[in-house]
Amino acid sequence: MLILKCPYCGVSAEETEFTPGGEAHLTRYTSGSEDQAFTDYLFARKNPRGVHFERWRHVFGCGKWFHTARCTATLEVFGTYTGQTSTPPDNIIAVIKAKRPEWEGFK
Amino acid sequence: MSNAAFILNGAAFEGAVTVTEAGLRGMITLRGDLGSEAMEKAVKASVGVALPKQRKIKSGKRGAVAWMSPDELLLLVDYDQADMLVAKMKSILAEEHHLVVNVSDARSMFTLSGAGAREVLAKGAPVDLSHSVFGKGAIRRSRIGQIAAAFWTLDGEELEVVCFRSVGAFMYDWLSTAAAKGSLPEYL
Numbered sequence: 183m184l185i186l187k188c189p190y191c192g193v194s195a196e197e198t199e200f201t202p203g204g205e206a207h208l209t210r211y212t213s214g215s216e217d218q219a220f221t222d223y224l225f226a227r228k229n230p231r232g233v234h235f236e237r238w239r240h241v242f243g244c245g246k247w248f249h250t251a252r253c254t255a256t257l258e259v260f261g262t263y264t265g266q267t268s269t270p271p272d273n274i275i276a277v278i279k280a281k282r283p284e285w286e287g288f289k
Numbered sequence: 290m291s292n293a294a295f296i297l298n299g300a301a302f303e304g305a306v307t308v309t310e311a312g313l314r315g316m317i318t319l320r321g322d323l324g325s326e327a328m329e330k331a332v333k334a335s336v337g338v339a340l341p342k343q344r345k346i347k348s349g350k351r352g353a354v355a356w357m358s359p360d361e362l363l364l365l366v367d368y369d370q371a372d373m374l375v376a377k378m379k380s381i382l383a384e385e386h387h388l389v390v391n392v393s394d395a396r397s398m399f400t401l402s403g404a405g406a407r408e409v410l411a412k413g414a415p416v417d418l419s420h421s422v423f424g425k426g427a428i429r430r431s432r433i434g435q436i437a438a439a440f441w442t443l444d445g446e447e448l449e450v451v452c453f454r455s456v457g458a459f460m461y462d463w464l465s466t467a468a469a470k471g472s473l474p475e476y477l
């Protein structure tokens with residue numbers, strides 16, 4: 183069970199109040215892109231064991247989309263942050279680096 | 290013109306707590322920039338209270354206003370006043386991006402009264418409903434069982450629940466089942 187803090191409601195709620203929206207900060211290659219870029223976007227995700235950035239929606243609450251950084255191996259949540267960004271903010275990166283010194287970094 | 294009716298005609302269940310269908314209630318969804326002057330003015334003009342803070346509901350003589358999200362409010366007013374107030378707020382907000390809709394007929398509302406009201410709700414909502422966390426004037430949008438709902442307490446005791454009208458009868462059944470006699474902890 184995950185407990186996520188919605189950055190818009192400011193409330194910590196359990197997983198069933200949210201709906202997952204998959205990997206975050208992707209470049210969504212679409213029609214007009216190179217075939218290889220489109221294929222990689224669809225099928226060749228990094229999917230590391232550990233630190234992931236994801237999109238979540240507070241579906242039973244305020245209805246807003248936001249971002250979550252968490253560890254898929256331990257379910258530890260490093261933090262949640264606004265949906266209006268295309269890269270994780272520095273404070274989230276700092277938290278992850280402190281907790282996972284071996285982390286290869288974002289991108 | 291047909292007469293407005295509510296879904297269970299004011300049904301009430303007397304169990305460990307009392308579950309009552311609250312009847313026709315005017316509800317207006319208001320979206321826009323909650324920090325703007327016009328928004329403050331629109332809410333003042335319709336229910337006579339200032340904007341509520343995050344996850345709070347404020348009530349006044351003419352109704353109540355609830356915080357639903359950083360850009361959404363729910364106004365609770367008299368059923369027959371709703372259309373008039375929508376028109377009034379539309380003119381106040383005419384200059385800025387906004388949405389104001391009378392959603393009264395899209396909702397069902399219930400009240401839970403009695404010492405165990407919080408316990409009944411807590412059976413289905415993943416929310417800390419203790420007095421210290423969910424006190425007077427608190428509102429929460431969440432789920433009850435599997436259906437979306439918002440619930441609040443204006444006085445700290447009685448709980449009010451609102452959900453989509455399409456699931457209103459199910460909500461009533463759910464709350465009544467959860468409020469069955471003898472189903473609450475003995476320390477109450």
Ligand SMILES: [Zn+2]
Pocket residue numbers: 188189190191192240243244245246
């Ligand atoms: Zn939220």
